[in-house]
Amino acid sequence: MLSSGEVIFYLKDQWIEAVPQYEHIQQNDFSYRKHRKQKEEDIAICECKFDASDPESACGERCLNVLTSTECTPGYCPSGVYCKNQRFQKCEYAKTKLFRTEGCGWGLLADEDIKAGRFIVEYCGEVISWKEARRRSQAYENQGLKDAFIISLNSSESIDATKKGSLARFINHSCQPNCETRKWNVLGEIRVGIFAKQDISIGTELAYDYNFEWYGGAKVRCLCGATSCSGFLGAKSRGFQEDTYLWEDDDDRYSVEKIPLYDSAEDEPFSKLLKIANSSNSEYDSGMNVECSEMTNFNAGSEHHVESAALVVKPLDSVSTQGAIMNPVKIEASEEMNLYSQDAQQAFAQKRTMISFIGGNSTCGNYHMGQGPMPKKRSKHYSNVKLKQPPQKQVDAKLVAKLLATKEAQKEVLTYEEVKNDASSQLSSLYNEIRPAIEEHERDNQDSVATSVAEKWIEVCCLKLKAEFDLYSSIIKNVACAPRRGIDRAQPSEVVDNDNEVKYLGF
Numbered sequence: 001m002l003s004s005g006e007v008i009f010y011l012k013d014q015w016i017e018a019v020p021q022y023e024h025i026q027q028n029d030f031s032y033r034k035h036r037k038q039k040e041e042d043i044a045i046c047e048c049k050f051d052a053s054d055p056e057s058a059c060g061e062r063c064l065n066v067l068t069s070t071e072c073t074p075g076y077c078p079s080g081v082y083c084k085n086q087r088f089q090k091c092e093y094a095k096t097k098l099f100r101t102e103g104c105g106w107g108l109l110a111d112e113d114i115k116a117g118r119f120i121v122e123y124c125g126e127v128i129s130w131k132e133a134r135r136r137s138q139a140y141e142n143q144g145l146k147d148a149f150i151i152s153l154n155s156s157e158s159i160d161a162t163k164k165g166s167l168a169r170f171i172n173h174s175c176q177p178n179c180e181t182r183k184w185n186v187l188g189e190i191r192v193g194i195f196a197k198q199d200i201s202i203g204t205e206l207a208y209d210y211n212f213e214w215y216g217g218a219k220v221r222c223l224c225g226a227t228s229c230s231g232f233l234g235a236k237s238r239g240f241q242e243d244t245y246l247w248e249d250d251d252d253r254y255s256v257e258k259i260p261l262y263d264s265a266e267d268e269p270f271s272k273l274l275k276i277a278n279s280s281n282s283e284y285d286s287g288m289n290v291e292c293s294e295m296t297n298f299n300a301g302s303e304h305h306v307e308s309a310a311l312v313v314k315p316l317d318s319v320s321t322q323g324a325i326m327n328p329v330k331i332e333a334s335e336e337m338n339l340y341s342q343d344a345q346q347a348f349a350q351k352r353t354m355i356s357f358i359g360g361n362s363t364c365g366n367y368h369m370g371q372g373p374m375p376k377k378r379s380k381h382y383s384n385v386k387l388k389q390p391p392q393k394q395v396d397a398k399l400v401a402k403l404l405a406t407k408e409a410q411k412e413v414l415t416y417e418e419v420k421n422d423a424s425s426q427l428s429s430l431y432n433e434i435r436p437a438i439e440e441h442e443r444d445n446q447d448s449v450a451t452s453v454a455e456k457w458i459e460v461c462c463l464k465l466k467a468e469f470d471l472y473s474s475i476i477k478n479v480a481c482a483p484r485r486g487i488d489r490a491q492p493s494e495v496v497d498n499d500n501e502v503k504y505l506g507f
């Protein structure tokens, strides 16, 4: 797998893959704007005093500048030539080596034992505005560049290491990283460094968590191999999750029922039941509509999931096929049983190009690795991307209850439906409550929303999920495992709801 710009040549009976072509730099390149000149009044002077018997005395861990991630300014630091707090300026890098990984292109490994906390290398590149980053990421995408090298520096600028960069540009992502990025103030400019999170032994691949933000397009399989791997680059990001759950402004953002729960439609209890019902009640099949949209959504979600999971690194022009349901067996099911809501299918088909961010870590702001436009306000962007969906149809629990033979079963289903409705409205009002916090978070590029907000949100989401789970389990239990009035004692034509529409539950 060669990156664009790489060269291969033939030497002594074998093809040699040369390192990708890029200009190696050890300082950020400022073509877009002038390098800031630090004003004298802005220079931070620490209070360290060099003591030959204490190596930490000259701007070690206790140095006021070190504590505020600011490098000392030569000529102003009381430690003078002994100052140890000028690592970016003096390029005090760890020894590293470029190597060819299996599946992730090039990577960087430790070429010496590296202690936790050590500065490894600066992430250098061209400092550009976000607008220029947007333009370039689109251009790179059009040129078919697969690897992303643009990271965000602050709320208005990015670093592009695509054509000019340091060895840091080769460090791959891991969901269980041994390195992390940190931002330092160096002579009045913010610079990004890669630091060891833990002791790293010689020969180990270096990796940090990109905190990749996914905004549409191909879902790139993460090959980090960590036990805690999230599966795809950006899988933890809001964009990816909103896409997976089909969240959308105003109506459907917390449709947790769309989270794929099963690896394949085959594994889904509803699918199984439908199949059984199909074969045993084939006389009921023709022209009947399954009025179980929530179940439908489970299927739609897992279709998407299955298809994505099978996908390794998909070219962007194949994005639209993500909307199509590829597995022929499932297409069949979808056509025959009308299982897939058109809206869900259209929403998948309408995906745009991928925009990816590498979110900040504890000390950094957001990093962005982009391949498309970067919206300032994501929620607006999403509402553009996706079709406005009409309110989702719900399982008609009352109708289901009517079909149940025993009063207990009817009561159980109706009770669970009530609990589910309560949970939905709780989630709805909580969303309105925390919406300002979320929007503020997006505006300010903060690392994360307040923990209290996130915790509340997770709690209510879980509550809704559980309520839905209970309802559906109860339906399955009572419909599939107990005698029903609808199928066992009545002709299908007897089951008519208020809209005079024939309902068929499919079990």
Ligand SMILES: C[S@@+](CC[C@H](N)C(=O)[O-])C[C@H]1O[C@@H](n2cnc3c(N)ncnc32)[C@H](O)[C@@H]1O
Residues within 6 Å of the ligand: 003, 020, 103, 104, 105, 106, 107, 146, 147, 148, 149, 169, 170, 171, 172, 173, 174, 220, 221, 222, 223, 224
């Ligand atoms: C900053 S570059 C890293 C260097 C890159 N491997 C190369 O050969 O130049 C980022 C790109 O490397 C690839 N990559 C990095 N980490 C990955 C991972 N864990 N799984 C899959 N691809 C990865 C992706 O294509 C990503 O866009």
